[in-house]
Amino acid sequence: MSGRGGRTTDRCGPVLLGVRHHGPGSARAVRAALEQCTPAAVLIEGPPEADELVPLAAHEEMRPPVALLAHAQDDPGRAAFWPLAEFSPEWVAMRWALEHGVPVRFIDLPAAHSLAGGDDGETADEGTGEQEAGEQEAGERGAGAAEVRIDPIGVLAETAGYDDPERWWEDVVEHRGGGGAGADALAPFAALAEAMAALRETYGDGGHDRDPVREAHMRLRLRAARKEFGDDLAVVCGAWHVPALAQRTTMTADRQLLKGLPKVKAAVTWVPWTHRRLSRRSGYGAGIASPGWYGHLFSAPDRPVERWLTKVAGLLREEDYAVSSAHVIEAVRLAEGLATVRGRPLAGLTELDDAVRAVMGDGTDAPSLLIHDRLVVGEVLGEVPEDAPAVPLQRDIARSQRTLRLKPEALERELELDLRKETDAGRSRLLHRLRLLGIPWGEPTRSRGSTGTFRETWRLRWEPELAVRVAEAGIWGTTVLSAATAKAASEAAGAAHLAEVTALAERCLLAELPDALPVVMQALSDRAALDADVGHLAQALPALVRSVRYGDVRGTDAVALREVATGLAERVFVGLPPACPGLDADGAADMRGHLDATHQAVGLLGQPDTERRPEGNGLRTRWAGVLRAVSERDTVPGLLRGRATRLLLDDGELGDGGAERLMGLALSPGTPPTDAAGWIEGFVGGGDGGMLLVHDERLLALVDGWLTGVPDAAFTDVLPLLRRTFAEYESGVRRTLGELVRRGPATAPRHPAGDAPDAAVPGFGPGLDRDRAAAVLPTLRMLLGIGQHGFGDDPPELSRPADDLTGART
Template identity: 70%
Template sequence: MGVRHHGPGSARAVRDALAAYEPKVLLVEGPPEADAVVALAAEKDMRPPVALLAHAVDEPGRAAFWPLADFSPEWVAISWALERGVPVRFFDLPAAHSLAAAGEDGGLDPDAGRRPLPEDGPAPDGESAPEGAAPSEGERGRAEALRLDPLAVLAETAGYDDPERWWEDVVEHRGADAAADRDPYAPFDALREAMGALREVHGDGGHPRDAAREAHMRLRLREARREHGDDGVAVVCGAWHVPALAATVPVTADRQLLKGLPKVKVEVTWVPWTHRRLGRHSGYGAGIASPGWYGHLFAAPDRPVERWMTRVAGLLRAEDHGVSPSHVIEAVRMAETLATVRGRPLAGLAETVDAVRSVMCEGSDVPLALIHDRLIVGDDLGEVPDGAPAVPLQRDLTRLQRSLRLKPEGGDRELELDLRKDTDAARSRLLHRLRLLGVHWGTPARSRTGSTGTFRETWELRWEPELSVRLAEAGMWGTTVLGAATAKARTDAVGTTVLAEVTDLAERCLLADLPDALPVVMRALTDRAALDSDVGHLAQALPPLVRSVRYGDVRGTDAEALAEVAAGLAERVRVGLPPACAGLDADGAAEMRGHLDTAHQAIALLAQSRGEADDGLLDRWQGVLRKLASRDRTPGLVRGRCARLLLDDGRLADGEAARLMGLALSPGTAPDEAAAWIEGFLAGGGMLLVHDRRLLDLVDGWLAGVPAEAFTDVLPLLRRTFAAYESGVRRTVGELVRRGPAGEGPAGAAPPGGAADGPGVGMPGFGPDLDPARADAVLPTLRLLLGRAGPGETAAGPGGTEDAGAGPGTDPELGRVS
């Protein structure tokens, strides 16, 4: 029985043929090593999609998958045989040979239509190319051009431009209700004849490695026939191989072809798979474009289009889209009409998609993308029984997942953790330990609630089948997640020579709570820090350490040693910064500015975390910033940035920022140097210019006086600075410049009262001083919002009238609010 992998039509045909034939033994395309675990497919806890996983014992990363869905012909055949006690044997080339060859020279395809690692291009009958050294783009293009897609050739011969549509019309839409009136073997006879004609013309179809696989299949088929007779054997394989299995080839020729093949020791087990990984877009060569749709076709007992439209409507209604039963009826009618117009026997996926887009989505592709993701592809994740063979590390992870109620899921899931809770803290440790082992089940993400506290974490979880291989690889480090993560962290600490990587490892050890690995990492950190004198490297290494010091309080770990190392690094950055800033070109100054920002944030955070143990580190750091801000040899970009950091920290006296800007923008300063100073000073927010008219007037006056020959050189620097501001800030700054310098009204007249300060001076509607009566009018509303309103008091004041006389002195707390 030649089949298309993951084809529901083939699956139904296989089921009918097996029921009519009743074989004594069933041979299925797959690695013979899987014979030991095939019985697990009958367990009640086994739920497809699942996959056979074979990996080399000594090199777990060398692995291959054989995925099976509930609509895969192989799975249907295996389930039928196990229910009736019929022996099941896999008869493809052993994984011991295919994985060994894959590790040497790209070798042999480990299966008939499965995806080895790494992924490669498509093969006949939906098969994947062999694993091996990644070819170049040109080699890959030429190889794919030579490979034959039998379905595409047959579809083109039949006048179809889409192989999927041809397959649906010819196979999937064959009436299942009329199965009793048909010859159950007819579909396989037709496919065998078609594939035979293709192989006569195209030979191996660009897959010379299939010769060894088919030789082994013929040998196993001969053995089964000798044991059970010619009429007692049923074979389920890719349709492409049927002509080769039916060919008359001497036994000696087949054995000679298999002689001397390389071999490795392998282990085989079952692992969960996902519909998403069955999708062709995932890169899996034997994949199908719409596993969710095919699963529906296989499971629907009758009226598949009507049932599909009902599922689509249910999904859209769950997402708050207005879909009524009349939409479902109209969509079904449109799909059937489209099928008639296009000359198709029944409405297929293309017709249902077009009908849903027009009727239920009102022509929009936005909800259609949701339907494609949730239904057409789907995110189903299979399950395997506990009795399936697994490495000890996998078993420990399964135990932890159950105890922490953290079940793997095939779709994306956002997980919010509160580290003050024991269960959430344990979940965080598990996810961080797995990331350290290279098992990226969870990825840190930004919280949608906007919470940035150190006691909260947000993760994006998504279980991929490849993580089973990563777990097998990580098994070399230990038998438990904690032990393996500790051993790997120790090894990484000894082998890492870059200071920033060691500090990052220290942070990850703290997040993962690896107390036995942290001393080794700390020794490596101290050694690397003592040998590295580059200020940039030291500045990059500082933030992870400071974050680790903060995490210590929340996670209940001792981070004092890390705090001491961080303080030492901060001192070295402080001492080495002035000489490192001398003689920098434009690119060097831009890079140093980044290091400056990084170090400033880290040192401020470190001082806050250490409290009284700070020992004046922040004051000494700000002294260096003041020195750099006033030193002429420092590049303008760095000087301006130092001045801005001091201003934001409140360390510049009143008018000091204007004095520094005036010096930087004096006529004796080159325009490009002055523009660089402005870029460094104004980067990070334009509200400074909105609230300090003196600084705005200095920038405006300097820009108006830039010579014409230098203006084109200065403009890109300023445009880059102001382009980072929000549109509202840019609009306000422009309006302030249009109204003229501070102290002038709209027509150039001085404002009443002679005041010349404040952002509103000279603007219509703004007075020179506060109006206490108008300001106090808000206090009743504040009392009401804060729950401090007196009896009978409303937002309009006592008795419903404005309480303009209740000043700040009436309530000290409200006065501070005011």
């Protein structure tokens, strides 16, 4: 038996099966070689700590893609993955050995050394120990690393006259037939070993400066296996390593290379993986371009082109594309014709993509992008049996997922929760607790169907890296509840700012952590008492008020939170007016944000409810007094005075002519133009300010009159402020304002002859145009269902003249 990859019938040494990681052609060739050789043991490139996990690969609940996860026990964040798909040669060799009762040993550098890192500070990352020959490692190396890393597959492809290494590999390996009965299954490995030997003679380690250490350990493990099982062995490893394993070296020399390597205590387990994370685009060093396509090539029993295009047609039909069986037949013919013209043994992805674009996509790329994401790459998520080693926290998460019927999925999806239902409330608690632990399985997003606080919308996607996050969070406790409680208490003790504590209180309430909330509340009270910065207080108030609100929805006792929130609001009321005068432009902009946040918080905290919260009305009244004080103080920047005036107007706290009076004072000739422009920005700034000017032509006339009176010398100073203010309006609002300004003062409204002019309606110009108001009656009838659901004639309210409908506007 030849030590360089091939052998005849004699047994003279181990069979070295050089492969490409995650290659279906290599996987089929490995299985054929093992059937021919029937070795006494199988050695596989991988961490030796995983030897005890091999039997789990035969478990009925094990579904690839999966990965071996190794992490340092004292620092779970230092982790490495060894992914395996159904079409990975290592996985095929492992399953063959288990089916035939043959021992399996992993021979790569131990994870204990890989996780500890080398002298240059490099630590193990995704793909460590599984770096494929020819793949560029993601990320930059430290000083001393080789400047150039060769791509062996690229070199071989270029030598063969190909400009695409993937296409060359598909032609010579993935699309190659089995060779027929009686063919030597070891011949391809011998040819590949010779090619790699020539490359290693030319390029040495090819810039992979850690390979000599890894290969020294592989040779030591190979010697040990020969002593245990004899020479009848099969070694499955990256083709790049075959020449090094066949090299004759002494045991002393190999041990010398391994001497002094740093070491940590490591734990190894199986975790689910995804096809997307096998993709090279994910940054995986040994990644492939098309995991889904490779999986199809490996699993298709025959006619892979026809079966693939049938999958494509099914996907496009699900997405409402008009695709028939005739399209599939024509696409198959075109793909095969293109392969023949291009001299390929079988239509590859390039030909299939061209055929789909021409036949099913009408020449557009839209279907191709969908097919690439859903089929070429795919969103398959593997499964791992419960028997696999795991930290206690992982087991508790798995139990919660089963109880709540919340299965992890690789494909991103939205989850709508109704917190009034017990199961949905439990799902919300679990997701919030995991987020607090730094395990972002779900991300909250805006609810589309309802704005009620009893609804939540989450965007879920399970990533393999979350297994590392779970291991890291395991230091806080053995269950999700205990771990989240312990971490919340720790964060409360270490929080540096008041806003951090209030945000933590909100998260504790959402996650329903009753034991952590008292600790967080004590930290909140302590920091609130010591913090005198009104900006910090105003910044902390909204999150605290939201916590009170969500506490009511979730049935949580939020009395203590309400007391702290009320006290915090009172301190903001006292400190805000003295903090506003004398601020520069940046300080005024920051304070405006605090003003808006406090106004919104007071609106929630002071909702009128005389039975449960009789203090609500008083809180709103005191806040209105604060806004009046800010709006009428000359030393306060115009931006803040204008914003305070707008908030008072929106709440109905200004009497008739109140807004006009304050605007007239702010835009008087004695006011500096820049300060007046700031007042306008505060008053009508934001997306809703334009509608106020559209519907209240008196305010618009004041703004227009002030602007036309700005001196030429000051106009260039106020122009940027005005442009920033009006640029936030929608285009339709800006166009309407332009038409109103061009039209000039409002003309008398139209009304039938003989009728007296309508009385002016506050905020709507000098009178009501009854003809324009009557135009909405058909739409109003349709919305109310009048005349469509058997309600008979219009009610008297809709039969009156349009001016009598003024009350309906209110």
